[in-house]
Amino acid sequence: MADPRGFLKYHREGPTRRPVAERLQDWREVYLSFPHDKLRVQATRCMDCGIPFCHEGCPLGNLIPEWNDLVRRDRFAAASERLHATNNFPEFTGRLCPAPCEGSCVLGIGDDPVLIKQVELELADWTRGRGLEPVLASGVTGKSVAVVGSGPAGLACAQQLTRAGHHVVVYERAEHPGGLLRYGVPEFKLEKHVIDQRIEQMRAEGTEFRTAVAVGATPEGPVAGAAASGASVFSTAELRAGFDAVVLATGSTRPRDLPVAGRDLAGVHFAMEFLRGANLASEGTIARAPITAAGKRVVIIGGGDTGADCLGTVHRQGALEVHQLEILPEPPASRAEDNPWPTWPVILRSSAAHEEGGQRRYSLSTSALVADEHGAVRGLRAEEVAFVDEDGRRVLRKVEGRSLELDCDLVLLALGFLGPEHHGIVDELGCVRTERGNLAVDGQYMTSVPGVFACGDAARGQSLVVWAIAEGRSAAAGVDRYLARSSELPAPLAPNSVALT
Numbered sequence: 347m348a349d350p351r352g353f354l355k356y357h358r359e360g361p362t363r364r365p366v367a368e369r370l371q372d373w374r375e376v377y378l379s380f381p382h383d384k385l386r387v388q389a390t391r392c393m394d395c396g397i398p399f400c401h402e403g404c405p406l407g408n409l410i411p412e413w414n415d416l417v418r419r420d421r422f423a424a425a426s427e428r429l430h431a432t433n434n435f436p437e438f439t440g441r442l443c444p445a446p447c448e449g450s451c452v453l454g455i456g457d458d459p460v461l462i463k464q465v466e467l468e469l470a471d472w473t474r475g476r477g478l479e480p481v482l483a484s485g486v487t488g489k490s491v492a493v494v495g496s497g498p499a500g501l502a503c504a505q506q507l508t509r510a511g512h513h514v515v516v517y518e519r520a521e522h523p524g525g526l527l528r529y530g531v532p533e534f535k536l537e538k539h540v541i542d543q544r545i546e547q548m549r550a551e552g553t554e555f556r557t558a559v560a561v562g563a564t565p566e567g568p569v570a571g572a573a574a575s576g577a578s579v580f581s582t583a584e585l586r587a588g589f590d591a592v593v594l595a596t597g598s599t600r601p602r603d604l605p606v607a608g609r610d611l612a613g614v615h616f617a618m619e620f621l622r623g624a625n626l627a628s629e630g631t632i633a634r635a636p637i638t639a640a641g642k643r644v645v646i647i648g649g650g651d652t653g654a655d656c657l658g659t660v661h662r663q664g665a666l667e668v669h670q671l672e673i674l675p676e677p678p679a680s681r682a683e684d685n686p687w688p689t690w691p692v693i694l695r696s697s698a699a700h701e702e703g704g705q706r707r708y709s710l711s712t713s714a715l716v717a718d719e720h721g722a723v724r725g726l727r728a729e730e731v732a733f734v735d736e737d738g739r740r741v742l743r744k745v746e747g748r749s750l751e752l753d754c755d756l757v758l759l760a761l762g763f764l765g766p767e768h769h770g771i772v773d774e775l776g777c778v779r780t781e782r783g784n785l786a787v788d789g790q791y792m793t794s795v796p797g798v799f800a801c802g803d804a805a806r807g808q809s810l811v812v813w814a815i816a817e818g819r820s821a822a823a824g825v826d827r828y829l830a831r832s833s834e835l836p837a838p839l840a841p842n843s844v845a846l847t
C-alpha cells in the first residue's frame with residue numbers, strides 16, 4: 347500500500363546533468379545517477395491510484411504503482427522483478443523514453459507527475475549492476491524462428507521467443523546488434539555497453555546473432571539502417587526454407603527528403619547518414635566520422651528527437667554555429683485547452699542537447715539551398731509559414747514577405763521517416779502493405795504471408811522505443827501461438843493500438 351500523503355510531503359525533483367562544458371568534451375551519458383534515498387522519496391509521491399492512468403499511457407502496461415511502492419519500501423529486488431515482468435529492456439526506455447506514463451499520471455492533474463522514468467532507470471541500472479542473469483527456457487520446442495533486424499522490436503521479440511523454448515536467430519545487416527539504439531541514438535544518450543550487456547544475456551539464453559548479414563536484395567539509395575561495409579547477403583528463399591517462422595523487424599528506414607533546389611549540393615545529408623558515421627567512429631569501428639561538423643556552420647532541418655541528436659553530436663564535433671529549424675509553430679509551455687490530461691502533453695520540450703547551445707527557430711519552411719562556386723552548400727533560404735483555415739482544414743501557408751537566409755556549410759535533414767524499405771525482403775516475400783507503406787499485419791502480427799510476422803517501426807511506422815518493445819513482445823506471442831497453437835506469452839498491444847491523444 348502506497349503512502350497516501352506522499353505527494354503532499356514531497357515535490358518532484360529530477361536528476362542532474364553534468365556541466366555543459368565538461369560533457370561537450372566527451373561522448374559519455376549526460377545525466378548523473380540519482381541517489382537512492384532521493385529515489386525512494388520520489389517513489390513515495392505515487393498515490394497507487396485505484397485506476398492508475400499511467401498504465402494506460404504506457405504501451406507496455408508497466409506495473410508502475412507496484413514498483414513505485416516496492417522502491418519506497420527499499421525492496422529493490424522485488425521491484426526489479428515487477429519491472430522486468432512487462433519490459434524486456436527498461437535500461438533503454440529508462441534512458442530514452444519520452445515517458446507517456448508521466449503525461450497521464452493522475453498526480454499531473456494538479457501537481458507535477460511522479461518521476462516514473464527515473465525510478466525505472468535506477469531500478470534497471472541497479473539490476474544491471476548485479477549482472478543480468480540469463481532466464482533459461484524450461485524446455486525446447488524444436489521450432490526455429492528467424493528475426494530480421496535487431497532494433498528494440500527484434501530484440502524484444504527474439505528474447506521472448508527464446509525464453510519460450512524456440513531456436514531464434516537474429517539477422518542484422520549492420521556491424522553490431524541494436525538498430526537505431528546503436529547507430530541512431532548517440533552515446534551521450536545511451537552508452538553502447540548498455541546494449542552489449544543485454545546482448546550478452548540474450549546470447550547466454552540461447553539467441554543466436556548473425557551480424558553483417560543482409561537478408562534479401564540490398565536497397566537502393568540511402569537508408570537509416572545501412573549495411574556494414576562488406577556485409578554478406580542471405581537470400582530470402584534460404585531464410586524461408588531454413589525456419590518455421592520469420593519476423594520482420596526491419597524498422598522504418600526510408601528518410602523523408604527535402605525536394606528543394608540545391609538538395610544535391612555537397613554538404614547536404616540525411617541525419618542518419620551523419621549520425622551513423624558519428625556512432626561508428628565513437629564505437630571505434632571507423633577511425634573518424636565521414637561527415638563532420640568541426641569548424642562548420644550547421645543547419646539542422648527538423649525539430650524532433652533526431653534533430654536534437656544531431657544537435658548534441660555537432661556540438662561535440664566542434665561546430666561553429668548551429669541553427670535547428672522546425673516548420674511547426676513553437677509549442678506552448680504548458681498544455682493547451684484542447685490537450686487535456688491524460689493525453690500526451692504537446693508542450694515545448696528541451697532536451698539536454700538544447701541546453702548545450704544552438705538556436706531553435708520555428709515556423710520556417712526551407713525553400714532553397716544555395717551553392718558556392720565549388721558546388722557545395724553555402725546558405726539556406728527559408729520562408730515563414732503559419733496555419734490558416736481553408737475549407738475547415740488547418741493548413742500551413744507561406745507568410746508573404748517574411749523569409750530569411752542563413753549561411754551554412756553543413757545541412758542535416760532530420761525530417762522523419764516514410765516507412766520500411768520495399769525493395770528487397772518485403773517485395774521478395776510478397777508482403778501486403780498498408781496505405782502508408784508499412785507492413786500490414788493481422789491481430790496476431792502476421793503479415794499477408796503465412797508464417798511471416800512483422801513488428802516495430804516496420805509495421806507501425808516511425809515511432810518510439812517503448813512501442814517497438816511492446817510490439818516485439820506482442821508479435822512474439824503471435825509467433826508462439828502460430829508455432830505451438832497456444833501461448834502464455836504476454837501481448838501488451840493489438841497492432842492497431844494508438845497512443846492516448
Ligand SMILES: Cc1cc2nc3c(=O)[nH]c(=O)nc-3n(C[C@H](O)[C@H](O)[C@H](O)COP(=O)(O)OP(=O)(O)OC[C@H]3O[C@@H](n4cnc5c(N)ncnc54)[C@H](O)[C@@H]3O)c2cc1C
Binds near residue numbers: 444524530559560804
Ligand atoms: C536518431 C534517432 C533518435 C531516436 N531517439 C529516440 C529516443 O530518444 N526515444 C525513443 O523512444 N525513440 C527514439 N527514436 C525512435 C526509435 O529509435 C525507433 O522507434 C526504434 O528504434 C524502432 O525499433 P525497430 O526495432 O522497429 O527498428 P530499428 O531500430 O530501426 O531496427 C531495424 C534494424 O533492422 C535492420 N535491417 C533492416 N533491413 C534488414 C535486412 N534486410 N537484413 C538485415 N537487417 C536489416 C536494420 O539495420 C536495423 O538495425 C529515435 C530514432 C532516430 C532515428
Ligand code: SF4
Binds near residue numbers: 398399401411452
Ligand atoms: S497515475 Fe501516477 S500517482 Fe497514480 S499510480 Fe500511476 S504513477 Fe502513481
